[in-house]
Amino acid sequence: MAFLEARGLGRDFPGVTALDDVDIDVDLGRTHALVGENGAGKSTFVKLVTGTDRPTRGTIRIDGKDVAEHPEQFGLIAYVPQELSLFPHMTVTENLLMPFEKSGHRGLVRRKAMEIEAQGYLDRFGIEAAPSDLVRNISVPDQQLLQIARASTNTGMKVLILDEPTSSLTPIEVERVFRVIRDFHDRGVGVVFISHKMDEVFDIGHDYTVLRNGQKVEAGKLATTSEDNLIRAMSGEKLELGSAFRPTTARADAPALLTVERLSGERFENVSFNLHAGEILGFAGLVGSGRSEIMQTIFGYRKARGGRVTMDGAPWELGSTSASVGRGMLYLSEERKHHGIFPQLSLRENIGLSILDLTNSPLGIRARKENEAVDRIIDEYEIRTDSREKKISLLSGGNQQKAIIGRAMATDPRILIFDEPTKGIDVRTKAQIYAIMQSLAERGVGIILVSSEMDELRKCANRIITMHFGRMTGEFDTETTDNETLVGAIFSREAANV
Amino acid sequence: MSDLQKADAAQSKNPGMLKAVLRNPLMGVLAVLIVIFVASSILSPYFLTPYNMSVVGRGLAFVALVTIGQASLMLLGELDLSLGTIGGLCGIVTGMLMVNAGMNPWLSCLLALCLGAALGFINGFLTTALRLHSLVLTIGTAGIYGGAILVLTRGVAITGIPPEIQFLGRGTVWGIPMPFVIMLVMLLCAVFLTLKTPFGRYMYAIGNNRDAARMLGIRVDRIRVLVFVLAGALSALAGVLLVARLGTAQPSIGNSWVLGPIAAAVIGGVATTGGVGTILGAICGAAIIGIIENIIVLFGVSPYWQGIVSGAIVVIAISFDAISRRWLRKES
Structure with missing residues (x-):
C-alpha cells in the first residue's frame, strides 16, 4: 500500500469539474512526477492532499488512515508553492524557523541558538547564504532552496510536494535542487514533483501521473515511457514542438530597426546590438546575467548610465516608458504578477x-x-x-x-520584447506563444526574446546573443551554431567572436 | 467549436443583467443606505421632514466633496490627510481676501480654489518626486497647512462675508440646498471621469499595479499628481461653500474632513490599498454616516455619547458590507 493514496478523488466547482475520479499513489523514497497543462487539475489535487480544500468525492489515505477521520495526517505532507513565499525583509534564520513554536524555540527569541540550528539546514541543503542574511539579498536559487528547507523543518514530514521548483532556475542551479531531492529519497521522503520541463521530470522522477482536464489519463513508471508520449498524453494530440518557429523573414543585411550602442546601466555594461524588422533576436544567459535589465533600460523602465539607442536612425528617448510605447515598443515582463x-x-x-x-x-x-x-x-x-x-x-x-x-x-507594436514568455506555462500554450511570435515577426515586427531555455531560443530565434554577468560574450546565427558553443558562451567570461 | 458551444460561450460572455447588478459591489452599500434611510423614516417622525432633509443634505454636501477627492486618491492607492486643512485654509484665505483685502468675492473664491489645487499639487509633487508614501507626507503637510490657518487668523474667525456669495451656501434650487446641487454636479463629473474616460481607467490601473501601469506606458506620476490637484481643489470648494454657508470663516473648518471621508470611502467599498471601488460607493458611504449622525441627534442621544454611538454604527456598517461581499463571492 502506498503512503499517500488517493482513490476516486473529485472536486466540483459551480459549472466545472476541476478533478474527476483521480487515483494517485505516492510512495516514500521516490519522486512522483505530476504533469499536465495549466488547468489540468494539478493545483486542485495539491489543495486536496494538503488539506486546504475538501474533495467532493473520493478518499485520501495518508499512512493508511483516512484523512476524513484523521485530519492530523495532513501534518505529514509539506508543500512548497511555485511562487516565492518568503519574508524578504527578515533573515534566513527567521524565515527558516518561523513559526518559532513549531520549530521548538519557545519563549524569547534567542538569535545565537537559532542561527546555529539554521546553519545545519543551510549546510544540508547546500544554501550558500549566511543565517543572518536578509532574504532579499540572497540569490534566487538560494531562496528557492530555502523554501524547500523551510518545509522540511517540519520534522514529521513524510511527503514533500514541490510545485515547479525550477521554473526560475538555470540548469546548474536546477542540479542543486535535484541534489536536495535525491537526499530526500535517501531519507525516505516521498516527493511529488510538478513541472512543465520534461527533461527534468525524466531526470529526477520515478513514477508519473498525467492529468488532463481534471482526469487521470496515464500513469506508470517513467523508465518505460518517453517524452513524446508524455507530451501527447498531456495535450491529447501530437504536438509539433520539435519543429522550428524561426521567422523566414529575417534579413541580416536590411537596415536596422533598432540600434543599441555601448549601452550601460544597472548590472550590465557596454552592450551593442542591432534588431531588424521581421526577425526574432534571442538573448541567452543565466538568471541574473543582466538580460532583463538591458531590456527594461531600453524600454525606459530603468535608468541608463551611458550609451545610445536609435530607432530607424532617429535618436531614442531613454527613461520614459510612455515615450517607448508611443513609438511602438512594448515589453512583456517575466514577472507577470508584478509587471503584467x-x-x-x-x-x-x-x-x-x-x-x-x-x-x-x-x-x-x-x-x-x-x-x-x-x-x-x-x-x-x-x-x-x-x-x-x-x-x-x-x-x-x-x-x-x-x-x-x-x-x-x-x-500594433513595431518592436516587442518578450522576457521569459513561457515561464510556468504548459506545453500546448508554449507552442501557441511560439507561433504567435513567429507570425508577428513575419508581419514585420522586430522581436527580442529573452529566455533561459536554450531549447526555446533555438526553436524561435534567428540570432542569439549570449550574456555573462552583464557583458555580451557572443552573437551567433542559430542555424550554424551548435548547443555546446552557445552554452559555452553563457558560462565563459571571455568574449567569443563578438 | 460547434455552433451550440459558440452560442453557449457567447451567452456566458454576457451574463444576465440581474446577475451583473447583483454582483456589482455597489449593491451592498446601496442596500445598507436604503435600509438605514427607511429605518430612520420609520423610527423618527422628524427624519423625513423637508427641513431635516435639507439639513442632512447640506451637511452631507461638504463632507461628500472632500470624499470625492479622498476616494479618487484611494483608488490610486494614495491617502491625503491634509485635505481637511486644505479646505480650512482655503476657506480662511477666501474670507480674508473678501473682507480684509476687499477683493471681489467671486475672484477671491476662484483664487481659493486655485490655492487648493496648488496645495494639492505640493502634496502630489513631493509624493512622486521623493517617492514617499502620501500618508506619511501628508501628515506633515497637514500640520503645515493647519499651522498656516492659525498664523493667519490667530484663532479668530473672520466675519462679514459679503452677502452676494452667501447663496452658494444658503440658497436652494427647487428646494434643494445649493451646496448639495454643486456636490451632485461634481459627483457626476467624477463618476464620468473615473468610469468612462481613459484617465479613469488609468487611475484604476495605477491603483491595482503601479509597475504594470508604467510597463504599459501610462504616465503614472503625472496622473497621480493631477488627482492630488483635483482633490485639493475639491476640498477648497468645500471650504469656500462652508464659509458662504456660515457667513464667517472659522479656523475650525475642515477639522472633521480628515477621517470621515476615509471611513465613508471604506464603507462604500473603496479599498485603502487602491484599485478597487467606486466614487459613487464612497458617496453612499458618506450618506450612511451623515444619516446616522442625524438620527442620533433626532433621538436626543446625549452629545457626550454621540461619538461612541456613531463610531459603533460605522463599524457595524463596515462589517455588514464585508460579510455580505464574502457571501456574494461564495455564491458566484
Missing part, C-alpha cells in the same frame, strides 16, 4: 487598457465597442475564460499570459 496584470480588474478592463484610442469617444468609453474588441482578442488568442468580466487573477497563468500578449498586440 492588474489583479483586481476584469479581463475586459485589463485588455481594454491598450485599446482606449479605439473605444474612447467624446461621450466616454463605448462599452459595446470595448466588449467587441475584447471578445475578438479572447477568441484570437484562445484565452479560456467563462466571461470577459472575470477577474484576471482568477485565470490560469497561461491564459493570463495570452491576455497580456493579446493586449500588447492590439497596439
